[in-house]
Amino acid sequence: MAGVGARAPTVGRPRGLADPWQGALAFSYLLLLFLIAYPLARLLLSSVRAEDGGLSLAHFGKFFAMRYYRAAFEHSAYVGAMVTLLCTAIGVPLAAAVARWRVPGKALLRALIVLPLVSPPFIGAYSWILLLGRSGWITHLLERIYVALHPSAAAAIAAGGHVPWIGTIYGPKGIILALTLNLYPFVFLMVSASLSSIDPALEEAAGNLGARPWRVFRTVTVPLLMPAILGGALLVFLHTVADFGSAMIIGEDYLVLPTLIYTLFVNEMGGEPAMAATASVVLLAGTTIVLLIERWYIARRPYVMSAVRRRAERPVPGGLRALATAFAYGVVAVSLIPAAVVVITSFFPSSGPILRPGFTTQNYAVVFESLRRPMFNSAFLSFISTLLCVVLGVVIAYLLVRRPGKLTAGLDGLLMLPFAIPGTVLAVALIAAFGGPPLLLTGTVAILVVSYVIRRLPYAVRGVVAVLHHIEPAVEEASVSLGASPWRTFRRVTLPLMAPGIVSGAVMTWVQVISEISSTILLYYGQWSTMSVEIYRKVISDNFGGAAAVSSVLLAAVFVPLLIFNAWQGEKAADLL
Amino acid sequence: MSSAFRTVHRFREFLLGVGVILALLVGWFSAGCGPGRQGSRELAVYSAEKEEIILAVSEMWAKAEPSIRMNNIAAGTQEIVQRVLSEKRHPLGDVVWGIGAEGPSALPQLFEPYETQERKAVDARWSQMVKGEPWQPNNIVPMCLIYNTKLVEAKDAPRSWRDLADARWKGRLAYAAPDKSGSAYTQLATMVAVFGDNGAGWKMIGRIMANAKILPSSGKVPKGVADGEYALGVTYENVANLYVLGKAPVKIVYPVEGTAILPDANALIRGCPHPKEARRFLDFVQGKAVQEMLARKLSLRSCRTDVSDPPGLPPVDSIKAAPAFNFRWSVQHRKEFIEKWQELVLGLQQ
Numbered sequence: 001m002a003g004v005g006a007r008a009p010t011v012g013r014p015r016g017l018a019d020p021w022q023g024a025l026a027f028s029y030l031l032l033l034f035l036i037a038y039p040l041a042r043l044l045l046s047s048v049r050a051e052d053g054g055l056s057l058a059h060f061g062k063f064f065a066m067r068y069y070r071a072a073f074e075h076s077a078y079v080g081a082m083v084t085l086l087c088t089a090i091g092v093p094l095a096a097a098v099a100r101w102r103v104p105g106k107a108l109l110r111a112l113i114v115l116p117l118v119s120p121p122f123i124g125a126y127s128w129i130l131l132l133g134r135s136g137w138i139t140h141l142l143e144r145i146y147v148a149l150h151p152s153a154a155a156a157i158a159a160g161g162h163v164p165w166i167g168t169i170y171g172p173k174g175i176i177l178a179l180t181l182n183l184y185p186f187v188f189l190m191v192s193a194s195l196s197s198i199d200p201a202l203e204e205a206a207g208n209l210g211a212r213p214w215r216v217f218r219t220v221t222v223p224l225l226m227p228a229i230l231g232g233a234l235l236v237f238l239h240t241v242a243d244f245g246s247a248m249i250i251g252e253d254y255l256v257l258p259t260l261i262y263t264l265f266v267n268e269m270g271g272e273p274a275m276a277a278t279a280s281v282v283l284l285a286g287t288t289i290v291l292l293i294e295r296w297y298i299a300r301r302p303y304v305m306s307a308v309r310r311r312a313e314r315p316v317p318g319g320l321r322a323l324a325t326a327f328a329y330g331v332v333a334v335s336l337i338p339a340a341v342v343v344i345t346s347f348f349p350s351s352g353p354i355l356r357p358g359f360t361t362q363n364y365a366v367v368f369e370s371l372r373r374p375m376f377n378s379a380f381l382s383f384i385s386t387l388l389c390v391v392l393g394v395v396i397a398y399l400l401v402r403r404p405g406k407l408t409a410g411l412d413g414l415l416m417l418p419f420a421i422p423g424t425v426l427a428v429a430l431i432a433a434f435g436g437p438p439l440l441l442t443g444t445v446a447i448l449v450v451s452y453v454i455r456r457l458p459y460a461v462r463g464v465v466a467v468l469h470h471i472e473p474a475v476e477e478a479s480v481s482l483g484a485s486p487w488r489t490f491r492r493v494t495l496p497l498m499a500p501g502i503v504s505g506a507v508m509t510w511v512q513v514i515s516e517i518s519s520t521i522l523l524y525y526g527q528w529s530t531m532s533v534e535i536y537r538k539v540i541s542d543n544f545g546g547a548a549a550v551s552s553v554l555l556a557a558v559f560v561p562l563l564i565f566n567a568w569q570g571e572k573a574a575d576l577l
Numbered sequence: 578m579s580s581a582f583r584t585v586h587r588f589r590e591f592l593l594g595v596g597v598i599l600a601l602l603v604g605w606f607s608a609g610c611g612p613g614r615q616g617s618r619e620l621a622v623y624s625a626e627k628e629e630i631i632l633a634v635s636e637m638w639a640k641a642e643p644s645i646r647m648n649n650i651a652a653g654t655q656e657i658v659q660r661v662l663s664e665k666r667h668p669l670g671d672v673v674w675g676i677g678a679e680g681p682s683a684l685p686q687l688f689e690p691y692e693t694q695e696r697k698a699v700d701a702r703w704s705q706m707v708k709g710e711p712w713q714p715n716n717i718v719p720m721c722l723i724y725n726t727k728l729v730e731a732k733d734a735p736r737s738w739r740d741l742a743d744a745r746w747k748g749r750l751a752y753a754a755p756d757k758s759g760s761a762y763t764q765l766a767t768m769v770a771v772f773g774d775n776g777a778g779w780k781m782i783g784r785i786m787a788n789a790k791i792l793p794s795s796g797k798v799p800k801g802v803a804d805g806e807y808a809l810g811v812t813y814e815n816v817a818n819l820y821v822l823g824k825a826p827v828k829i830v831y832p833v834e835g836t837a838i839l840p841d842a843n844a845l846i847r848g849c850p851h852p853k854e855a856r857r858f859l860d861f862v863q864g865k866a867v868q869e870m871l872a873r874k875l876s877l878r879s880c881r882t883d884v885s886d887p888p889g890l891p892p893v894d895s896i897k898a899a900p901a902f903n904f905r906w907s908v909q910h911r912k913e914f915i916e917k918w919q920e921l922v923l924g925l926q927q
Contacts, residue, residue: 068923135805253791263793266659268680268759352823353800424659431663443669522660525669526621526648537651540796541628542819565594 020486021403024395025411031392032414036454039433040417043425044284047277059278069275072260073282079175079256080241086180087236091187092229094331096217097324098188099195107566109328111559116335117185117511118558125178125249127338130345132169139163174250179240181335186239186459186508187232190466193504194228195221197470197497227298228466234294235462235508238287238419244518257283258422265425280421291416295409298469339555346552350545363549371534371550375557378531381445382514385452386460389509390502392453393460397501398494400461401468415461418454423518427451431522443525451519456509463505464498471497511558531557618645620854623661623846625654626675627819630875634867641861645854653794654680654759661687661846668848671855674715674862678842679759681712682908688712688844691856695863698881703840706904713863714840716815716871717878719896720764722830723817724809725802735809737833738771742784750788751802751810753795756915760795764811765918766907767837770899774910783921791922803827818876818890831891835899837907840880 050056063069097103098110116124131138146163147154167173198221206216222229244258251259257279264276346363348355396415399408418426430451434441441447471494479489495502517532524533531554538547624631631649638647650660650670657673658680664670665687673681673688681688688711696704696713703714722741724734728749735741741750753761768785772778790807792798798810799817803825820827843862845855861867868879876887886892907914 068919129804129806133804133806248793251793259793263754263757266655267757268654268658268677268683350823352819352825354803354820354823354825424656428659428663431660432666435664435667440667442664442667521652521656522663525650537628540625540651540653542796542800542816543628546628 021399025399025403025407028392028396028399028411029407029414032411032454035450036414036417039429040421040426042433043429044277044281046274047281049274059274060282063275063278063282068255069260069279072255072257072279073286075172075254076241076257076283077286079172079179079247080237082172082176083179083183083240084233084237086176087184087187088229088233090180090184090331091232092191092225094184094328095188095191095195097328099192101321101324103321103325103328108563109332110566111562112332112336113185113188114507114511114562115339115555115559116182117508118339118515118555124182124338124342125174125246127341128169128174128178129250130341131337132174134168136169170250170252171254175243175246175254175256178246178250178338179243181338182246183236183239184331184335186235187229189504189508190228190232190235190463191225193463193500194225194466194470196500197467198224199470224470227469230294230298231462231466234291235459237290238416238458241283241287242419242422244422244424261425262422265428276425280425284417284421287416287419288413291413295412299404342548343552343555346545346548348545348548350543353542353544355545355548363545364553367534367546367549367553371531371553373527374529374531374534375553377528378514378554378557381448381452381528381530382510385449385456385513386506386510388449388453389457389460389513390506393457393505393509394464394495394498394502396457397461397464397468397498398490400465402473412461416458419458423451423455423516423520424522426455427519427522430519442523445525445528447523448520448528451523452513452516455516455519456512459508459512460502460505463508464501467498467501467504507562514558515554618851618854619648620645620672620851620858621648621650621670621849622672622674622858623650623652623657623670623676624674625652625657625677625841627875630675630871630877633870633874634862637867637870638858638861641866642854642857645857647858653796655757655794658684665848668846668850670846671849671851672843672845672858674843674858675841677759678710678712678839678904679762679908679911681842681844682710682904683911685711687847689847689849691845691859693856693863694860695865695881698865698883699863700880700882703880706840712842712844713859714880715843715862716868717838717840717880717893718760719814719831719838719893720760720767720836721812721814721817722809722832723799723802723812723820723827724830725805725807726826726828728805728808731828734828735830735832738768738785739781739834741788741809741811742781744788746788746809748788748790749808750785750790751792751798751807752786752789753798753811754791754793755918757793758795760813761811762911762915763837763839763907764813765914766910767899767902769910769914770837770902770907771832771834773901779917779921782918783925786918786922787925799827814890815877822876822889831896833897835897835902837902837904838893838896838898839904 047059048055048057050058063073094113098106098113103109130136133139142163169177202224203216203220206220207213211219241256242258243256244262247254247256247259248262261276261279261283264272264279345355347359347361348363349358349360350356350363396411400412421429430447431442434447434450441450475497476489476493479493480486484492515532516530517536520530520533521536524530529537531550535547535550535554538544538550626634628651631651635647635649638645650657652660654677657676661668661670661673662684690711691713693713699714703717707714722735735743735746752764755762755765765782768782769778772781792801795812796816798807798812799820801807802810802812803820805826814829817827817829821829843859845852845859849855863880865881865883868881868884871877872879872884872887876890878886878890878893
């Protein structure tokens with residue numbers, strides 16, 4: 001493969017001069033150690049502390065000895081693996097179809113695909129219960145069909161029996177369904193950014209050498225996409241095993257690690273912080289192992305190439321195009337069902353907690369009055385946090401790819417730590433660490449920004465890393481040898497080439513920040529309530545009409561800017577997203 | 578390289594666009610806010626009350642104390658207690674208002690005892706209960722059962738705790754986990770009081786748990802029953818009544834053996850930043866004006882002798898209290914009862 005080199009890609013280091021990236025590495029380390037390692041260490045140390053204050057592994061012994069705890073671990077591993085497989089199986093073909101073939105309405109489609117990532121707290125999973133629960137709309141429909149076919153079963157169904165076709169949505173099935181349709185956009189975003197940065201010359205060369213399109217895809221394109229596919233799969237896996245909301249709502253009594261940690265920790269009457277810390281360490285160890293496997297796999301094959309040329313869409317036979325179009329719109333339609341249910345129910349008249357079919361705008365009239373400040377807060381906080389994530393993410397991603405080594409691997413591990421901790425528990429760690437000396441952040445807006453940045457930074461980093469793997473160091477070396485300084489080279493050569501990854505990382509970060517609830521609920525203060533806090537307040541106040549209305553506003557606030565952005569970028573130039 | 582240059586230009590345009598949008602946002606926002614009131618006093622209230630209750634009381638507070646701005650942090654009792662607990666190095670909240678009483682009773686070190694100006698008007702039944710406790714009574718909440726009238730005919734409806742053990746409710750009874758929810762713990766302690774803390778009593782509780790779906794939070798019980806996800810559930814009166822008032826197909830049942838009737842709690846946070854304003858607020862919410870408004874408009878039972886029962890609810894004296902149930906006893910035995918319950922449920926799963 002042209003330009004795929006095995007030499008250590010250390011660009012921009014003029015011989016005999018100090019490498020400016022050393023400073024960036026030191027800075028990133030200090031920052032992450034202080035903001036991530038310090039609060040988490042304070043919290044997690046209690047897992048190895050015995051009652052008498054000494055060190056002990058007794059908590060871990062108890063964790064693996066008791067079936068109650070072990071089951072949560074096994075459930076998390078199962079759900080994580082299933083969701084990751086399904087998201088990859090949906091996201092990769094979808095990205096290929098949308099990026100490569102002329103699927104009509106691309107700008108709209110790309111904006112719609114991102115939308116499931118905005119799962120307004122508690123609302124998305126409720127929608128599935130509304131449709132497929134024991135009294136769901138679809139369940140009732142199926143029951144009627146089933147009884148029509150098997151009249152003898154009527155009595156059993158009426159007494160609360162299940163239609164054998166679907167069983168129950170509660171438990172692992174529901175969690176996997178909700179999370180798969182919520183998270184596949186991660187794989188889509190990363191793979192499509194990567195697809196648009198593949199040098200078309202490689203595929204063309206393979207074609208010219210006589211390989212058929214399928215063979216080219218299999219032996220050239222897919223290997224080139226591996227960093228993006230694995231990066232997306234990793235995000236999905238980490239997100240799934242750390243997911244708390246869906247498991248809480250449709251898990252019923254199916255306990256996974258985050259719900260276990262949450263209930264051990266957050267409790268009206270105290271809780272069991274030591275066992276909660278132990279369960280967190282187990283989750284952390286599991287995710288670190290997966291992260292290491294991914295790094296090891298990618299490190300074995302460097303996938304660089306000189307991708308300064310962008311590819312054009314290729315005309316494809318009409319039949320294939322129709323198939324791709326049907327697939328893309330089909331996936332999007334199914335994954336948008338929860339959002340659609342939310343928007344539809346937001347127009348239902350409500351009396352107290354009860355919604356009845358009909359049409360009214362009363363839910364909106366009530367919410368708009370009080371939403372001005374939360375809307376500003378959400379927009380402001382997500383903008384600042386995304387900006388910080390992107391700047392830090394670009395620097396860290398560059399270090400990870402261009403300066404591979406033990407030190408940077410440590411940075412990667414550090415970065416992923418907050419992923420393995422439920423947001424609420426992370427918030428508790430932050431309050432404990434920054435609720436007094438050495439640095440007082442609680443009661444200020446800074447603590448919200450810190451929590452968003454450390455929790456969402458991995459998205460920005462993964463987004464950029466996937467694309468950076470495609471950029472051959474030789475391009476940067478050429479710039480340096482022509483006399484440009486490393487900084488100028490980075491700014492004028494590397495940064496523009498990374499743009500697709502930066503934008504996909506920024507979108508993932510932004511969408512995840514704007515709908516964050518689990519740490520916000522413990523950290524927000526004074527006037528700094530956000531849209532997601534408003535939704536949560538309405539949910540716990542049993543005001544489901546109001547919650548649906550605010551959720552719809554939030555969905556629109558994400559969808560409209562994305563649509564405008566995609567349309568403005570134009571159909572052909574969609575390679576930025 | 579031409580496409581790379583196009584990209585960089587597009588990228589700059591993009592950043593410019595984002596900047597313009599942000600500027601517009603800031604402009605729109607600042608147009609809507611007056612200048613900050615310098616030097617005005619503040620109060621941070623952590624509350625698990627429903628939004629409409631908070632709104633109604635905020636309005637009254639703004640009229641009564643216009644110079645003290647009230648900042649509300651609303652969340653579930655779990656999050657509220659967790660917040661107070663994690664902020665203990667540097668408390669940011671002043672009072673908790675309308676949270677489950679189990680929290681402040683279990684964590685007295687976080688709260689500072691306070692006797693309100695209104696304590697004389699509080700019914701002796703409740704002021705006796707809170708003697709020595711770091712919290713004050715707010716509204717009165719009986720534990721109850723709720724059933725879905727579409728799924729259960731009135732003649733089949735449960736009447737007692739014992740009825741919950743009937744095998745026909747298998748998988749159809751909703752109950753919140755008592756190791757997570759304070760109200761669910763009180764319901765468990767009520768069952769222990771009713772059936773006895775002995776082999777036979779726990780066997781009966783085991784039969785009930787074999788029917789139950791254990792939900793992670795108490796709010797999911799009445800919603801699940803109203804939505805028809807469960808036929809019946811164990812819950813508490815004020816949230817169940819919201820569904821009755823909303824004309825959901827549900828009915829409330831007060832078990833014939835008797836039930837726990839408890840106040841929810843207000844309390845002063847130890848080391849809070851605005852203690853003077855906080856005490857004023859605690860007097861205010863227990864005062865006659867607020868309690869009467871809550872009873873009349875929002876159907877909440879008052880802890881005061883001079884406020885009558887809300888319209889539509891049976892008088893509190895007509896609801897039988899479980900004779901063996903005692904709040905302090907239930908708090909003292911919490912760890913023990915929860916462990917017994919966990920063993921019971923684990924045994925059922927295996």
